[in-house]
Amino acid sequence: MSKTIAISTGGGDAPGLNAVIRSVVLSAHQRQWKCIGIRNGFNGILSPSEFARHGGGTLELTPDTVRGITHLGGTILGTTNKGNPLHFPIVHSDGTISEIDRTDEIISTFSSMGIDALISIGGDGSMEIAHVLAQKGLQVVGVPKTIDNDLEKTIATFGFETAVEFATNCIDRLHSTAEAHERVMIVEVMGRYAGWIALHSGIAGTADCILLPEIPYDINKVIQKIQEREHSGSHFSIIVIAEGALPKDGSVSVIGQSIGQAVRLGGAGEKLVKEIEHHIQKETRLVVLGHLQRGGMPTANDRLLALRFGASAVRAIADGHSDVMVALDPPHVNTVPLSEVTRRMKRVPIDSEIIQTARDIGISFGE
Amino acid sequence: MSKTIAISTGGGDAPGLNAVIRSVVLSAHQRQWKCIGIRNGFNGILSPSEFARHGGGTLELTPDTVRGITHLGGTILGTTNKGNPLHFPIVHSDGTISEIDRTDEIISTFSSMGIDALISIGGDGSMEIAHVLAQKGLQVVGVPKTIDNDLEKTIATFGFETAVEFATNCIDRLHSTAEAHERVMIVEVMGRYAGWIALHSGIAGTADCILLPEIPYDINKVIQKIQEREHSGSHFSIIVIAEGALPKDGSVSVIGQSIGQAVRLGGAGEKLVKEIEHHIQKETRLVVLGHLQRGGMPTANDRLLALRFGASAVRAIADGHSDVMVALDPPHVNTVPLSEVTRRMKRVPIDSEIIQTARDIGISFGE
Amino acid sequence: MSKTIAISTGGGDAPGLNAVIRSVVLSAHQRQWKCIGIRNGFNGILSPSEFARHGGGTLELTPDTVRGITHLGGTILGTTNKGNPLHFPIVHSDGTISEIDRTDEIISTFSSMGIDALISIGGDGSMEIAHVLAQKGLQVVGVPKTIDNDLEKTIATFGFETAVEFATNCIDRLHSTAEAHERVMIVEVMGRYAGWIALHSGIAGTADCILLPEIPYDINKVIQKIQEREHSGSHFSIIVIAEGALPKDGSVSVIGQSIGQAVRLGGAGEKLVKEIEHHIQKETRLVVLGHLQRGGMPTANDRLLALRFGASAVRAIADGHSDVMVALDPPHVNTVPLSEVTRRMKRVPIDSEIIQTARDIGISFGE
């Protein structure tokens, strides 16, 4: 049976988004389905007038539209978020702002456009919206997207490995300079609540300390590691810190916070520089990788994963599934209920084998 | 209890070998164990005189010896294979050659050197030797190594992803030239019995056809794919072929062959060029990636996997395991009996979800 | 004064072609000139019917057309050469083929299209055509393009450095495998008449021997180098050979040959493998980089050079120059008469400082 499906990319940029889109479009095309892309998350539906210049808030996606985009970073659909449909901001004439739920509007617009199903690519926030839409009767399949790799029920998400590869290469670059100049070099990487990027890139890049949101650090232990290296003749150290890592005593619990709310922790690296220079006389320099981790050409593995997710999402729709997310459970891609995914977070298990490996090869977590 | 462990790297080169060695040495050092590296597989033990110039066939490995090698390709121990200990060639005075089993000699030499356990890094052949040594009473833990990713019971092996990444980048490079010159470009990649590299790099690099050892190809279907593209306005095609891929009618069964025996299939790409040019008038060019796939800096993920394997192997020894191989079962590294690993091969399941994804996005397997 | 200029890309693919096109179009746009791109060299003019599907053999190029192409390999105009306008093949009804000069036709078509000037991007062959067109009264500026870096009067051409970078990275990859397996590894790179790629990548990749078209090699000297290394404990060697390198005694002079004629020298690497294995017992393996050297993303420097060439060509047209080629004379880009460029070739001077550097650091040229 022929279908028309919509695709939406929400949340931040991630390498592999275009590969998912291409895979969805080609898989749908094989089935002679029609694909409609929504611009900028759900903005193309909720604020179509903003896209007048681009011919509207939606566009038909054909094999030609998605030609040659597998290896390109970014998303041809845009991701600029101007309002979560569950809590859409309304500015009143007196200047006050209130929020409304606009999900019914999405469903009715889809209906009027003849859209049978939605593939929603995004993070925790997008999965929550997807779940609500599915509960309201729309056929919805989610595709997980998070650079931080902190989504539950999937071993990996595309973009994460690309970010780890870039971060590792940056750490590689700093070794020679750290050694030649006899410095402490700190690299701050992404990871607000989960330290996956710091953990993987720190081990692969042979950092001396890795500081994670999951393991509050004791600055004295960090100093001790630097000094041990100093005494053994290595007059430099490399520390990888996740943006959400916190010192033990200053520890602010994030558990009680709504994860959907963007909490500004910030300055993890800067704070650490000051602490180290306060304790020992050692030139300490910071590099913040920031937005560089979100862009770039996806690695081969991330392209493959993104293509698999896209094709699997279309297959899930063909099989009549809804209210599910595709997920990697090696070697398979399967589906999991959206209700098991939202409002949770996959953090680094502090007794995992990877953590143990890091300890075994002499890496300190500042404990 | 203090131990002395030996490390050996057998079979061909693979990115990540040095990372395994470093991880073993540092993990052992943490436990105050001593590490002995054996040069060139078991040659350092069986033919020590060849290494006189290097101070002998074995060397003590300390944290200093393995400093800064995580990201380097190759192996500081060498892998040149001059004789499988199970079938060691003896040249007699009359010029004839016979084979003897020298595994007892390895065990007695280890004993005289005070070596308590062996970590054997290698492919199918090395795992078989490891199994025999373990059966004879030595504590042995294997670490799987195969670029082709064809070892059973582990989802992945280090080096595979690095090879896929390189192959994908090469395929990327050929797109513009293929299109600008309106040619068929064929890329031959490694994979004698299992087409994992071809499959992953072909999908990630958006090849039009992927030809695998697991799916004998019909040349007419390959031609048909090229012509369909031609008719739709794409005057070029990219075909990725595994070195072990065979046409349907010329199909030689490899199932009945001893996998240990190196069978020279060869020339898969050249054969395909001739077949295509025989059928249609279209400039067709071949690139054979060959040894380029074995070298280079391991990707971050391969470094991480190699470090995990090394540390896990030491942990397995500490826990008293023997006759096992460490293996990736995401998110865990566990151990599997060597008897379940040897003389088998992990081939691409032809009905797998990855194959299905490729079909869904329009890739032909020449079926 | 407003102008309409045509752009053509001839000869083989080279990283940077798109950057030249973008630079020409944007520079022309700043002057409010119009740009017309010709598809596939001059084919878009000479055989427009072939391009019916694409809307004709020419297309208007605007800033939108060339958006985001600076870093892409290939050329949006195509380069497939189906006939040199100076010697265009005509197939007669009796099956015989003769050649005609179709340059007058190009000039009259340009005139009818209101085209005031031509920027012709290409190699030696394209520069010759450009010169003829200029002699016939068309305003023409050439932009040099050769991966081999063998065009006279310009220190460098875009694409060359990208090819050298790729070749060097490939040589890097082979070191560990060559060493681990104790092999001789031969890398055949582009360079039919001039050995620039072999020379630069061989030095940067620390090859042991570099074999160039400019220095016929003595196989005994090559063997001697391998054996010297063997005796000093380095049981592997890396040899970089240009596709046009020839042994001393089999030396075929290319000096007397018309350079325009593509001479098939071929098989330089294969020949060398056989010679080495004939002389010594040493596993010797060949890697032919081939088409991989033509594609890929241009390096930053090649992009910059390509953009400079494009903008300089437009400036040359604005300044009323014709029958010239833009050329790099660091730190300047200037113009040189086309008559000084064609039918010549920039070969490696065998007494140059670069050759001397290679000798000083112990590299053999097989002399």
Add this chain to the structure above:
Amino acid sequence: MSKTIAISTGGGDAPGLNAVIRSVVLSAHQRQWKCIGIRNGFNGILSPSEFARHGGGTLELTPDTVRGITHLGGTILGTTNKGNPLHFPIVHSDGTISEIDRTDEIISTFSSMGIDALISIGGDGSMEIAHVLAQKGLQVVGVPKTIDNDLEKTIATFGFETAVEFATNCIDRLHSTAEAHERVMIVEVMGRYAGWIALHSGIAGTADCILLPEIPYDINKVIQKIQEREHSGSHFSIIVIAEGALPKDGSVSVIGQSIGQAVRLGGAGEKLVKEIEHHIQKETRLVVLGHLQRGGMPTANDRLLALRFGASAVRAIADGHSDVMVALDPPHVNTVPLSEVTRRMKRVPIDSEIIQTARDIGISFGE
């Protein structure tokens, strides 16, 4: 005649330092000269006791010592600067600090060690010391080293291109994120007094604005550029700013300052973010590349240049030259008097052809 030469690497880290060292050592070895490496600039001579753990402040460099280092970043000799020999800090017992000239001590120590000549690799500061030592009678040849490419009399220095390549790749990565999120992205690159890195990477990475120390910028013109793009439908902009770029009205002349003195300009990028967000409502994000630009594997071209400089320096010594620096004057490496090099600076000529190219393709310099 046999000689003993010393090598020193001063100033900051730069990709290619190890390649220079290797080239010097191998070139000297060919002449049967002896090479002595000095650790950490001249510290190995002036404060040898600090290096007791490493076996002293100097070490003999042989072909074995420098094996396999061509492609490695950093320097095996170290560069940590603890005192310029021309102004060496002395801490008196009352806590006051005075400076003394210790160059005579270097000369007498060299004499007692039998050192005939010095190859000094470094920046402006190192060239000044080299000049003083040469004036005092030591045979000295300088090798220019500056990532910023701001040394006079040489078209290029190794490490510069590697930094440009990295910066360009970072700018590439930001395009998709900037576009997907509709942001202004600012990339701060090195270049305190000279904007070469910003200029080259900004053009190659297709920035919209490039802000250089040589062209004080008008914030209104920067805003105007962003708004022009906004109006034309490009809701994002990329700005590359050199760390030494200054706004017009806040312009602090650096001309009158002693270049040797490290002036902390700092925060160029941060200042710009604030200015932009002050003027327009547009999310603006900063990435500071910082130390990442100093490390990493040198590009093929930088390796080649470094190897040429090293071999040329040895040749200059063999030819009896002194008080000179090797310099690139394409296609040649020649020597220039040190007196013409020191206390000057090669800044971007604001009317150069490269600047003109940038303007022609629509890049704004904030003028």
